[in-house]
Amino acid sequence: NAGVTQTPKFQVLKTGQSMTLQCAQDMNHNSMYWYRQDPGMGLRLIYYSASEGTTDKGEVPNGYNVSRLNKREFSLRLESAAPSQTSVYFCASSGGWGTDTQYFGPGTRLTVL
Amino acid sequence: AQTVTQSQPEMSVQEAETVTLSCTYDTSENNYYLFWYKQPPSRQMILVIRQEAYKQQNATENRFSVNFQKAAKSFSLKISDSQLGDTAMYFCAFMRASGTYKYIFGTGTRLKVLA
Numbered sequence: 001n002a003g004v005t006q007t008p009k010f011q012v013l014k015t016g017q018s019m020t021l022q023c024a025q026d027m028n029h030n031s032m033y034w035y036r037q038d039p040g041m042g043l044r045l046i047y048y049s050a051s052e053g054t055t056d057k058g059e060v061p062n063g064y065n066v067s068r069l070n071k072r073e074f075s076l077r078l079e080s081a082a083p084s085q086t087s088v089y090f091c092a093s094s095g096g097w098g099t100d101t102q103y104f105g106p107g108t109r110l111t112v113l
Numbered sequence: 114a115q116t117v118t119q120s121q122p123e124m125s126v127q128e129a130e131t132v133t134l135s136c137t138y139d140t141s142e143n144n145y146y147l148f149w150y151k152q153p154p155s156r157q158m159i160l161v162i163r164q165e166a167y168k169q170q171n172a173t174e175n176r177f178s179v180n181f182q183k184a185a186k187s188f189s190l191k192i193s194d195s196q197l198g199d200t201a202m203y204f205c206a207f208m209r210a211s212g213t214y215k216y217i218f219g220t221g222t223r224l225k226v227l228a
Contacts, residue, residue: 041220043158043204100208101160102216104158107156107157
């Protein structure tokens, strides 16, 4: 039981390049989330998926898109990376909309030059 | 809108001593959840303890306990018998129990346990 997995662990991009961060969970959870963590700012929600087939914007969605591929997988795409998107990205999942505890992946450190 | 404030950016404690991390929050909700997460240097976010607002009894998990003061909107974390492995960033988080089930995180407290 791996919990929440993320790939890649590290990535360096040039301004304007695109990439997709992958997230998968094996806990049969319904809800999934993408956060970014910047120094001194805690974690901020980018997008979330309350259940398979639905996605919605969080606090800082600009510059990102998401896809809930199936119940297990939730990807985050940067279409045209900017230096302001340099951050650590976390994926999380929870049992369902209204259940409380979220379980986090190990994070992806992204640097945009 | 809900906010979560952690007013101690950094703290240190001697091994085997007790330390308390502060968290305050602002909400007009009556039902909600509060959490403490630990983030060691590995970056992994690990749930330490959770508290339901409707429960008056403070949550405890081994050496970790909370002091939940609902009227004061305060949710502090007490770590007893501190261990070197407790060195980490600690984040307080709030979640409403209805409507949008999204976490609001504080900015974190960096705790260093000294040998």
